[in-house]
Amino acid sequence: MRQQLANQISRKGLSVWRVYGSILSxxxxxxGIGLGxxxxxFEWPIWISIVVGxxxxxxxxxxxxxxxxxxxxRWRYEVREAEIELxxxxxxxxxxxxxxxxxxxxxxxxxxxxxxxxxxSITISTAATNHSIPAxxxxxxxxxxxxxxxxxxxAKDDV
Amino acid sequence: xxxxxxxxxxxxxxKTMSEQRYKLHWITAVVETVKALKDxxxxxxxxxxxxxxxxxxxxxxxxxxxxxxxxxxxLISILVSGIIKWRRFDYWFEDQExxxxxxxxxxxxxxIPFDRIQSLDYTEGIFHRPLQLVKVKVExxxxxSGKDAEAxxxxxxxxxxxxxxxxxQRAKKMKMKIIGxxxxxxxxxxxxxxxxxxxxxxxxxxxxxxxxxxxxxxxxTTSSGIGVILSGAFVFLSQIEELIPFDWLFGELESFVKFGxxxxxxxxxxxxxxxxxxxxxxxxxxxxxxxxALDKNDLVITRGLLEKKRVTIPLNxxxxxxxxxxxxxxxxxxxxxxxxxxxxxxxxxxxxxxPLAKRDRVIEPLQELFPNxxxxxxxxxxxxxxxxxxxxxxxxxxxxxxxxxSYYLFPYGLFASLLLxxxxxxxxxxxxxxxxAIMPKQLTMRYRGISRHTVFTVKDRxxxxxxxxxxFHRRKKVATLTINVKSGMSLDAPAIRHMSEEKAEQFLEWYxxxxxxxx
Numbered sequence: 001m002r003q004q005l006a007n008q009i010s011r012k013g014l015s016v017w018r019v020y021g022s023i024l025s026x027x028x029x030x031x032g033i034g035l036g037x038x039x040x041x042f043e044w045p046i047w048i049s050i051v052v053g054x055x056x057x058x059x060x061x062x063x064x065x066x067x068x069x070x071x072x073x074r075w076r077y078e079v080r081e082a083e084i085e086l087x088x089x090x091x092x093x094x095x096x097x098x099x100x101x102x103x104x105x106x107x108x109x110x111x112x113x114x115x116x117x118x119x120x121s122i123t124i125s126t127a128a129t130n131h132s133i134p135a136x137x138x139x140x141x142x143x144x145x146x147x148x149x150x151x152x153x154x155a156k157d158d159v
Numbered sequence: 160x161x162x163x164x165x166x167x168x169x170x171x172x173x174k175t176m177s178e179q180r181y182k183l184h185w186i187t188a189v190v191e192t193v194k195a196l197k198d199x200x201x202x203x204x205x206x207x208x209x210x211x212x213x214x215x216x217x218x219x220x221x222x223x224x225x226x227x228x229x230x231x232x233x234l235i236s237i238l239v240s241g242i243i244k245w246r247r248f249d250y251w252f253e254d255q256e257x258x259x260x261x262x263x264x265x266x267x268x269x270x271i272p273f274d275r276i277q278s279l280d281y282t283e284g285i286f287h288r289p290l291q292l293v294k295v296k297v298e299x300x301x302x303x304s305g306k307d308a309e310a311x312x313x314x315x316x317x318x319x320x321x322x323x324x325x326x327x328q329r330a331k332k333m334k335m336k337i338i339g340x341x342x343x344x345x346x347x348x349x350x351x352x353x354x355x356x357x358x359x360x361x362x363x364x365x366x367x368x369x370x371x372x373x374x375x376x377x378x379x380t381t382s383s384g385i386g387v388i389l390s391g392a393f394v395f396l397s398q399i400e401e402l403i404p405f406d407w408l409f410g411e412l413e414s415f416v417k418f419g420x421x422x423x424x425x426x427x428x429x430x431x432x433x434x435x436x437x438x439x440x441x442x443x444x445x446x447x448x449x450x451x452a453l454d455k456n457d458l459v460i461t462r463g464l465l466e467k468k469r470v471t472i473p474l475n476x477x478x479x480x481x482x483x484x485x486x487x488x489x490x491x492x493x494x495x496x497x498x499x500x501x502x503x504x505x506x507x508x509x510x511x512x513x514p515l516a517k518r519d520r521v522i523e524p525l526q527e528l529f530p531n532x533x534x535x536x537x538x539x540x541x542x543x544x545x546x547x548x549x550x551x552x553x554x555x556x557x558x559x560x561x562x563x564x565s566y567y568l569f570p571y572g573l574f575a576s577l578l579l580x581x582x583x584x585x586x587x588x589x590x591x592x593x594x595x596a597i598m599p600k601q602l603t604m605r606y607r608g609i610s611r612h613t614v615f616t617v618k619d620r621x622x623x624x625x626x627x628x629x630x631f632h633r634r635k636k637v638a639t640l641t642i643n644v645k646s647g648m649s650l651d652a653p654a655i656r657h658m659s660e661e662k663a664e665q666f667l668e669w670y671x672x673x674x675x676x677x678x
């Protein structure tokens with residue numbers, strides 16, 4: 001068994017995911033209400049309304065509470081001198097190993113919600129793949145980006 | 160054009176005033192027109208059919224014949240645009256660059272530095288061959304902007320193509336002179352010699368692989384065609400099956416329906432046979448006279464009967480090598496060898512190096528082409544723990560389908576349960592095939608979808624490595640391992656599924672940096 005990776009992403013990331021979940025739930029709720037009205041007007045059988053209601057509640061529970069929690073607890077990363085290792089996933093846990101010499105460039109991005117929480121995400125690109133670390137505190141993300149690009153500078157371009 | 164030249168003059172450091180500009184051969188206009196027409200055939204047929212059924216004879220003439228008028232306008236404009244494309248296309252050599260300008264209103268300029276050019280690919284279509292012309296595709300070291308960096312010269316003479324190659328060689332030699340004054344003396348001699356070789360005997364590169372006519376025939380008959388035959392047989396069988404309820408349902412219509420079904424069945428079989436024959440002929444024509452030659456550090460693949468193609472792949476752009484054997488060909492001991500190249504876009508980055516050859520005869524030429532790759536068979540198996548992951552989920556899904564089919568099509572739907580042993584055997588087969596070998600500088604992975612793939616990847620070509628585990632995997636300590644390899648603009652990701660966790664972690668450890676083993 002390999003060792004657990006050292007770093008977790010910012011606790012505020014969890015809040016951001018909860019915000020995303022809430023927005024999604026609101027949309028689902030709006031659709032649910034719409035369906036409820038339709039059911040009322042066209043006198044659809046009652047079980048349709050019940051199923052829709054249960055779905056809306058369950059969706060809110062999963063997307064606001066459970067999924068962000070599991071995702072956050074699972075998200076780990078480690079930036080070592082010679083490689084980057086990531087671990088994430090909700091149902092399927094994915095562990096990725098990216099050698100520094102393969103890193104081609106590092107991007108940092110902050111959307112409006114992320115920025116409000118003082119967070120940013122980092123995307124690491126190799127010649128073939130992109131990998132991202134979401135929701136890092138901006139200073140930390142800056143520092144990490146600089147570190148990766150410093151380590152990666154020794155990379156030779158041999159594809 | 161004048162202003163361009165004036166601008167260049169004002170630069171001051173130019174040695175010569177203006178470079179000679181070249182045009183493409185006039186056949187370009189024809190080729191472009193035909194290409195555009197080919198795209199138009201579909202809509203044309205649709206319009207003709209629709210119009211044919213309506214055929215109103217009232218109204219003014221331009222209303223009656225609107226489609227004919229529309230199409231003649233379109234035809235003329237296509238012809239004109241083909242001619243314009245040819246007239247307004249210039250290319251020339253300047254400043255160590257291949258420069259191309261094209262377009263009527265919007266002049267598109269594309270300057271490609273010679274040392275960014277990886278290879279020139281030649282195609283000789285049916286229009287090119289009688290006039291000794293070639294189509295040249297310029298492949299560059301893939302920038303991230305996709306296929307934007309490459310260029311295509313639709314038709315130029317073979318001498319002109321030779322001239323481009325010459326220019327590139329000269330430019331590379333110049334560069335050597337500037338960069339490496341220390342090794343210039345000998346190096347230059349060698350380069351000059353090579354240049355002469357290239358110009359005078361372009362076909363003298365040693366041939367590493369040719370396809371025998373027998374192999375070519377096997378390739379043609381077993382390519383996608385076999386799927387068509389099998390599905391044809393399946394359709395025919397299902398027709399016979401359907402005869403039974405028809406008999407019973409429509410007593411008096413019996414003979415009529417039977418006859419109809421019979422005729423349709425025959426038609427379908429004939430149609431499939433025709434499609435298959437067509438695919439056989441097309442494969443045969445496309446791969447006729449298939450040759451792989453090694454020209455210094457480039458692989459040169461030539462093939463084709465009517466349309467001759469020549470593709471060049473620099474050896475150092477090859478990312479990994481796959482030997483693929485579909486079950487049918489595996490049975491007769493045949494295999495296909497596929498390369499992933501970092502250059503090219505889309506299909507052109509996944510290249511069939513040997514379209515079909517005896518499995519025991521591919522290793523030797525491969526070893527010659529790639530001396531630092533170990534082509535021995537992978538021997539490590541993935542461990543028993545993963546075995547039932549190969550069939551469990553698939554069996555479950557198939558079972559649901561079988562239940563549904565049996566319920567809705569009651570007596571005959573039960574035949575669907577025959578799928579269960581097939582799915583099970585397939586899963587076991589995949590499990591038995593999976594294998595790997597970890598060598599100090601190379602990974603060999605073997606897995607099966609339907610065909611058996613054996614992938615040889617050198618460590619330096621692996622971009623990243625991943626381990627995936629779902630809930631059941633974690634409980635049984637099993638994992639799926641994927642390596643990511645560049646293939647043109649996209650990704651080749653061979654994976655070994657459901658191997659034991661410790662073994663998957665061996666891969667990660669091997670891939671990690673170890674300071675003591677640093678060369």
